[in-house]
Amino acid sequence: MRREPCAQAGSTELLAAPEETQFAHINQLSFRRLIETTADGVLVLDLSGVVLYANPAAEEIFGHSKDELLNIPLGRPVASGETAELTVRRPGKKPAEVEMRVVEFAWDGRPAILASLRDISARRAHEERQRQSQKLEAIGRLSAGLVHDLNNLLGVFDAGLRLLRKQIAEDPADPKVEMLIEEMLKRAKTGGALTQQLLAFSRRQPLTPTAIDLNARIDSLTNLLERTLGGGVKIERKLDAALGPVLIDANQLDVALLNLAANGRDAMGGQGVLTIETCEAPSDLEDLPNAAAGYVRVTVADSGSGMSEDVLAQAFEPFFTTKGEGDGTGLGLSQVYGFVRQSGGQVRIDSEVGTGTRVHLFLPRAPAEG
Amino acid sequence: MSEYGKLRVLIVEDELLIAMELESCLASLGQEVIGIAAESGEALELARTASPDLAMVDLHLRDGCTGPQIAADLIHRHKVLVVFSTGTPHHIPSDYAGALAAIIKPWSPEAVEHVVRFVHAYRAGDRTAMAAPLLPGISIAPSLRATLF
Numbered sequence: 001m002r003r004e005p006c007a008q009a010g011s012t013e014l015l016a017a018p019e020e021t022q023f024a025h026i027n028q029l030s031f032r033r034l035i036e037t038t039a040d041g042v043l044v045l046d047l048s049g050v051v052l053y054a055n056p057a058a059e060e061i062f063g064h065s066k067d068e069l070l071n072i073p074l075g076r077p078v079a080s081g082e083t084a085e086l087t088v089r090r091p092g093k094k095p096a097e098v099e100m101r102v103v104e105f106a107w108d109g110r111p112a113i114l115a116s117l118r119d120i121s122a123r124r125a126h127e128e129r130q131r132q133s134q135k136l137e138a139i140g141r142l143s144a145g146l147v148h149d150l151n152n153l154l155g156v157f158d159a160g161l162r163l164l165r166k167q168i169a170e171d172p173a174d175p176k177v178e179m180l181i182e183e184m185l186k187r188a189k190t191g192g193a194l195t196q197q198l199l200a201f202s203r204r205q206p207l208t209p210t211a212i213d214l215n216a217r218i219d220s221l222t223n224l225l226e227r228t229l230g231g232g233v234k235i236e237r238k239l240d241a242a243l244g245p246v247l248i249d250a251n252q253l254d255v256a257l258l259n260l261a262a263n264g265r266d267a268m269g270g271q272g273v274l275t276i277e278t279c280e281a282p283s284d285l286e287d288l289p290n291a292a293a294g295y296v297r298v299t300v301a302d303s304g305s306g307m308s309e310d311v312l313a314q315a316f317e318p319f320f321t322t323k324g325e326g327d328g329t330g331l332g333l334s335q336v337y338g339f340v341r342q343s344g345g346q347v348r349i350d351s352e353v354g355t356g357t358r359v360h361l362f363l364p365r366a367p368a369e370g
Numbered sequence: 371m372s373e374y375g376k377l378r379v380l381i382v383e384d385e386l387l388i389a390m391e392l393e394s395c396l397a398s399l400g401q402e403v404i405g406i407a408a409e410s411g412e413a414l415e416l417a418r419t420a421s422p423d424l425a426m427v428d429l430h431l432r433d434g435c436t437g438p439q440i441a442a443d444l445i446h447r448h449k450v451l452v453v454f455s456t457g458t459p460h461h462i463p464s465d466y467a468g469a470l471a472a473i474i475k476p477w478s479p480e481a482v483e484h485v486v487r488f489v490h491a492y493r494a495g496d497r498t499a500m501a502a503p504l505l506p507g508i509s510i511a512p513s514l515r516a517t518l519f
Binding site for chain 2: 151152154155156157158159160162163166180183184187
């Protein structure tokens with residue numbers, strides 16, 4: 001990365017007027033070989049954006065041969081001196097994240113544009129993974145801190161209420177009764193501030209919904225899930241191939257599916273089959289806003305211990321966990337719920353003690369294009 | 371009404387309601403609360419002026435996580451017995467800073483009674499009474515536990 005500016009300046013100079021440089025003794029063939037061999041993509045465009053020259057690295061980045069690239073417009077306005085990042089969709093390959101820098105120069109005596117391209121997909125993917133693990137870590141840390149504070153607060157209310165009961169039994173007119181109530185009201189405000197903090201955290205994650213292929217997303221997540229869940233959990237996918245795209249924040253969807261899968265694993269004691277299923281959702285579901293485009297359903301099902309009615313009633317509450325101290329943050333399902341609701345969808349849980357749990361996410365379909 | 375002797379107890383706790391309830395529990399067990407301190411200075415001042423026998427000490431106080439240091443000072447300089455009262459038992463030093471035991475918040479009045487019974491047994495050197503079962507939220511200092519079981 002550090003040598004980028006040099007490489008750029010050098011290549012401009014070389015192509016612009018090699019005979020004027022200190023490299024004058026290098027012949028034309030050598031220069032050509034340089035450009036053909038460099039790992040960075042090199043494109044020459046005319047001022048209207050039509051490709052005049054492409055080196056092999058550029059062919060690789062675009063997934064098109066030189067012949068296909070030549071004489072077709074790049075399809076993107078280019079301005080000199082600009083560094084742009086673009087997503088290049090390639091036939092039969094994953095899209096590439098490409099950094100493009102552009103300078104003006106002369107090509108065959110005519111003004112032209114020299115574009116240097118670098119595939120930064122791996123770097124972007126790494127950054128994305130880092131962001132995600134940071135987010136999960138942050139949620140864990142946040143909940144640990146808040147759990148402690150809320151636990152303290154509960155202790156205070158506990159003590160306060162017992163004192164109040166005793167005081168009222170002894171002498172309800174004692175000013176101490178009033179004082180206890182005042183003190184507890186004051187502390188309730190502290191509790192309110194804590195929950196505000198949690199709300200602020202959830203709002204601070206701006207959702208950027210895009211139209212995504214749910215099945216493809218699940219496919220790409222399966223690897224990570226397998227590693228996260230351990231060898232004892234088999235993941236089965238039942239994906240409806242005819243499913244259209246959904247409008248959702250892909251990142252948060254990953255976190256939600258991870259949370260659901262982790263819950264499933266824990267409910268099965270680390271041994272069993274976790275099923276991820278996608279299908280069209282019926283259009284007449286209750287408590288779903290009337291989205292014109294309708295919904296698709298993704299279900300994460302385990303064959304684990306299931307939830308009792310009591311547990312089910314609290315399952316979405318932040319910090320509610322049936323896992324041991326230090327094992328669960330109690331924020332998994334609340335993330336799932338918060339995110340899906342914020343995305344205009346709905347969450348349902350079917351669960352029965354002894355037979356397992358099925359969590360259904362109803363996600364809004366992306367409106368048809370045009 | 372008390373089956374125990376009367377101890378002079380210092381409460382070191384910055385949560386007013388918890389301190390008040392502890393005071394109320396201790397009083398109903400026939401113990402005498404000589405004062406409530408919310409931080410180090412107050413605790414040591416009360417230890418000097420009111421000579422308590424026992425201090426119930428929270429770890430996190432108004433002036434920070436000063437409970438362990440207060441405990442050490444009370445034990446060594448004022449010959450006071452100490453029991454920690456805390457919601458974060460993993461913050462107790464491994465040697466308990468010389469304290470006898472810890473009671474984990476949120477505690478019940480019954481747990482307070484067990485702790486008081488334990489401290490009286492310790493003062494009386496009654497090893498049988500000390501080894502009596504305690505509620506789950508009470509832990510005895512490891513060095514003391516080693517001599518009992």
